Amino acid sequence: xxxxxxxxxxxxxxxxxxxxxxxxxxxxxxxxxxxxxxxxxxxxxxxxxxxxxxxxxxxxxxxxxxxxxxxxxxxxxxxxxxxxxxxxxxxxxxxxxxxxxxxxxxxxxxxxxxxxxxxxxxxxxxxxxxxxxxxxxxxxxxxxxxxxxxxxxxxxxxxxxxxxxxxxxxxxxxxxxxxxxxxxxxxxxxxxxxxxxxxxxxxxxxxxxxxxxxxxxxxxxxxxxxxxxxxxxxxxxxxxxxxxxxxxxxxxxxxxxxxxxxxxxxxxxxxxxxxxxxxxxxxxxxxxxxx
Numbered sequence: 151x152x153x154x155x156x157x158x159x160x161x162x163x164x165x166x167x168x169x170x171x172x173x174x175x176x177x178x179x180x181x182x183x184x185x186x187x188x189x190x191x192x193x194x195x196x197x198x199x200x201x202x203x204x205x206x207x208x209x210x211x212x213x214x215x216x217x218x219x220x221x222x223x224x225x226x227x228x229x230x231x232x233x234x235x236x237x238x239x240x241x242x243x244x245x246x247x248x249x250x251x252x253x254x255x256x257x258x259x260x261x262x263x264x265x266x267x268x269x270x271x272x273x274x275x276x277x278x279x280x281x282x283x284x285x286x287x288x289x290x291x292x293x294x295x296x297x298x299x300x301x302x303x304x305x306x307x308x309x310x311x312x313x314x315x316x317x318x319x320x321x322x323x324x325x326x327x328x329x330x331x332x333x334x335x336x337x338x339x340x341x342x343x344x345x346x347x348x349x350x351x352x353x354x355x356x357x358x359x360x361x362x363x364x365x366x367x368x369x370x371x372x373x374x375x376x377x378x379x380x381x382x383x384x385x386x387x388x389x390x391x392x393x394x395x396x397x398x399x400x401x402x403x404x405x406x407x408x409x410x411x412x413x414x415x416x417x418x419x420x421x422x423x424x425x426x427x428x429x430x431x432x433x434x435x436x437x438x439x440x441x
Contacts, residue, residue, distance in 0.1 A: 164241040171237035178230030183293035185223030188300045191434035199427030271346040308428040330396040337389035344382040
């Protein structure tokens with residue numbers, strides 16, 4: 151079994167131990183995103199539509215509905231994140247205990263071939279990665295998919311053209327992010343390895359400080375650490391430079407899409423093929439997607 155599958159298997163075993171808090175967060179956080187990111191803008195746009203038609207009943211009804219949705223969304227968000235934080239704390243405790251037990255049980259040959267600082271760095275990174283995966287699954291991916299799906303249904307019911315534009319936009323973003331991840335993968339891996347190596351050298355130098363001083367090896371240790379840190383700096387700059395450039399490309403893509411969408415919405419509204427509330431929803435919705 152490769153490292154990624156083995157790691158995910160370990161995470162899943164911990165999720166099953168604390169499944170109640172996990173499923174509460176899995177349920178509440180995406181529904182909160184649906185309420186706040188999609189339903190709230192929709193009913194606000196309907197209220198604005200009531201203003202344009204001077205229908206006070208529509209305005210009042212949609213403001214009441216919006217208030218209820220906002221309250222529900224905030225409540226779900228609070229409950230979901232409380233459960234998620236508790237879940238992540240419990241899982242981190244269990245992973246920390248299990249991983250340390252596994253490490254401390256290794257034989258002397260294992261430790262003679264590994265730098266303690268490097269092991270410590272990987273140990274911390276392993277625990278931190280669990281939180282990253284949880285956030286990616288629940289907060290980013292699932293919440294995004296549900297709120298975007300609901301938005302596409304609302305937009306598609308009013309304008310298939312605008313729904314088609316949104317689908318193209320989302321497809322382009324997904325492909326661009328996938329391309330970005332693949333291009334940055336070697337640099338991210340290099341950064342992690344070099345950071346672990348740097349931490350290992352620092353820890354070993356400090357742990358064996360007496361030997362270093364006895365043989366006047368301070369400058370040698372400094373040179374070794376400087377060399378690793380220099381390599382890390384190079385990998386860091388390359389990785390962050392690519393991330394910045396690709397982030398700018400996504401911003402440009404969003405800006406172009408917003409300009410085109412607003413132009414099309416204005417044309418459809420003026421020709422009577424789209425209502426003002428739907429156009430307002432589109433503008434708010436595009437800002438949500440951009441964020």
